[in-house]
Amino acid sequence: MKGSLFIFNTLTRKKEKFIPINPPFVGMYVCGPTVYNDVHIGNVRTFISFDVLYRYLLHAGYKVRYVRNITDVGHLVNDADHGEDKIAKKARLENLEPMEVVQQYTNSFHFVLQLFNTLPPSIEPTATGHIIEQIEMIETILKNGYAYTKNGSVYFDVEKYSQMHHYGKLSGRITEELIANTRSLEGQEEKKSPLDFALWKNAEPSHIMKWKSPWGIGFPGWHLECSVMSTKYLGETFDIHGGGMDLKFPHHECEIAQSVAAENTEPAKYWIHGNMLTVNGQKMSKSLGNSFTATQLINGTHPMLEKAYEPMSVRFFMLQSHYSSTLDFSNEALQASEKGFRRLVNAITLLETIQPSESGSINTDELEKKCYDAIQDDLNTPILIAHLFDAAKTINLLYDKKEIATKEQIETLKSVFKNFFFDILGLQTETDNNNSDKTNGIMNIILNIRKKARENKDFSTSDFIRDELKKLHIIIKDSKEGALWEYEK
């Protein structure tokens, strides 16, 4: 493979050449979901963005260890240091054991990500599975003087840390401004400074998810689990840390501070952040009623949705914008993507029927190079898809004999679709599913009847077939090699 990946690093605010710390190995950590409700379509976008990065790295031949966690304890409502645990709250409302809530939404998360054809991570560790390791990291941070205990809780001392290190280096936040803008909140009185954050929280007697620790019965702070699990499985410093833009501050800023305080080293070389979704130009929010889950999108069960959308159309739609741009959701935009996706799928089908010529009138090497250039330019999937549309146009011209291609050129076209459409963008065509053989078999019977009818000038039968298939969104294309069927564009 030619060329190298350049990726925008939030830490340096620059597009940088990707150079792994210990090639061919790449360690990548992505913040996973807090499993207390159905996965939000905005989260799905983030996981699809990092799936494309993971797929690109695998395609490029790296041996990738991809770790994505499951937050099953410690994430408090409003992402604060005080208040109820998100999962425990849901459990209380639904009269369930917290781990039942965790299981239910972990299952639905996996189900949804599978529908969108994302590859599972190499390791999917849970916060509750690493309580001992979290306690150990707190002990080290305390020993190094960057934390203090108060009433059975342990807080990270941001002021102390800032004397030696740069708190705010990832997010660009300035500590003085942050302090000036902090309102006094309930539960903050234990902290020396409002910027301090909990490493361990003392548990009220009513709290369900809690463990013994050197500071009493409690539970870990939300920021800690990612520091512990990323470095446990990827080493003290690893290649890539990713997540949604909303996690940049305070979550990722705190992760850096924790690692530096414990190990005197920053955890990740490249920090990558995916951008947010808007709906009809507005921020998604429960109060605006424009927030929907992945399942609602696929079933078309939200009032804002005109219809149900296929997971692959949605994935394609998301990849038509750059991961670092906001993406606006609308029925119009989704339906336009659906048509575009169908166009590419049809081109892939037609490509199988193209016969080679002695010479070629097209340039497939240039196409291939452009595709690599696009994906290697900070994963520019919209440009990559534009090149695939050009390729589809070429395939239609080849099909109509307005262009010709050599055997080698046809092979290159096929490998472009294999590498980019299937392997890197992670798209699937409908015929990937199990039933395609049977459907093909039945469709061949129909095409045979139609052929015979036309030979016998029985146009009422051939018209009937055409009209009825049209109702099923199936169309027939005639070619020298015989009739072909395809799903409507």
Next chain:
Amino acid sequence: MKGSLFIFNTLTRKKEKFIPINPPFVGMYVCGPTVYNDVHIGNVRTFISFDVLYRYLLHAGYKVRYVRNITDVGHLVNDADHGEDKIAKKARLENLEPMEVVQQYTNSFHFVLQLFNTLPPSIEPTATGHIIEQIEMIETILKNGYAYTKNGSVYFDVEKYSQMHHYGKLSGRITEELIANTRSLEGQEEKKSPLDFALWKNAEPSHIMKWKSPWGIGFPGWHLECSVMSTKYLGETFDIHGGGMDLKFPHHECEIAQSVAAENTEPAKYWIHGNMLTVNGQKMSKSLGNSFTATQLINGTHPMLEKAYEPMSVRFFMLQSHYSSTLDFSNEALQASEKGFRRLVNAITLLETIQPSESGSINTDELEKKCYDAIQDDLNTPILIAHLFDAAKTINLLYDKKEIATKEQIETLKSVFKNFFFDILGLQTETDNNNSDKTNGIMNIILNIRKKARENKDFSTSDFIRDELKKLHIIIKDSKEGALWEYEK
């Protein structure tokens, strides 16, 4: 629902009426897999057996909390107290981090169980997620005098326990005989008696999966996790504990001892054990080359398999024997089950077309009662399936107008299949999948063409359709209501 469930309790060696401790709640714990290789078809059988129990309990209206664990540490090769951890060994052989092995085989386990249409448990806890709780239980057992420490390990003192309690009450083993039959094994020298088992093992420096404990760096004994996780999520005494027959001793015997030693109470009221698989009359074993995984069975990739088998045919095949009997696997038996399954599926399709009469010549109430009697008699699925075959025969007679049924009787037939075939036995018909609408649409076009052809006495077309569909294993049945298609019996 009439009647009550009677279930064979290994603990009392009797079929007993099932009376939950705290109705309508039922707590059920089933020992899950050790995730270091692809799931064995024998394990799949166990999980399908308990899936039927779970489904029956849900159908009966109980609120069931079903806990099935994932063993991701502590299970040593040969189920012994000495030697390498199964997962760590696999990780070493494949040059992976142990948690990568865990993730890979947990994913494939979930994938396979989903193919077989088993319902996910309410909670699926992991051993590594409960190290603190395991340490706490060991501390209690030590405090109560039923364990001793040696070189950083902690062993359960079976002799001491036997002075006050009955070690062997579940399995019927007699401690004196067990001791007499024990060979001296490496790693046994730390124990006071060869029957003693590890609660905590001191870890060698090379050991990867290890944690701090009051006794030094180590890892929990294999039997402990189930005692800890079952009682954590289901209470000190819960209703049902299940697993494969091979776990009865020592695993389940040790669980009882641990619970009694820690809490002075037995963990479960009903102990249920599923029996093993044989292949062509022989025990499945790697050395005989007759051991295959669920995936090999579904893909037909093991040399012993004549073809690939559909997961639903396999599930049906397994349910045609009683969970507590051994089940012999052979290509002949599987293919016979395939045909039987197809017969039931076809009857379900035909049932939709039956028109009611004013009176009925059949007895559907008796059928329904017999089905409940069968499932309530220790989950007698083979008898239940025999009744469903009788029902299928009746449906064919109704279809051929040799019997008649009232509207009410037809509804009862439908509800028998809904309750027993789908809900309790957990079977699915092929038309449950997504593509069925499209297939139905295309098939309707074919049936219409055939109708027109026959009206026009164009028998060459209608014969062509019949012959070509036959090649796809699709047959057409004519009835007064028009032609119907179905997959071949």
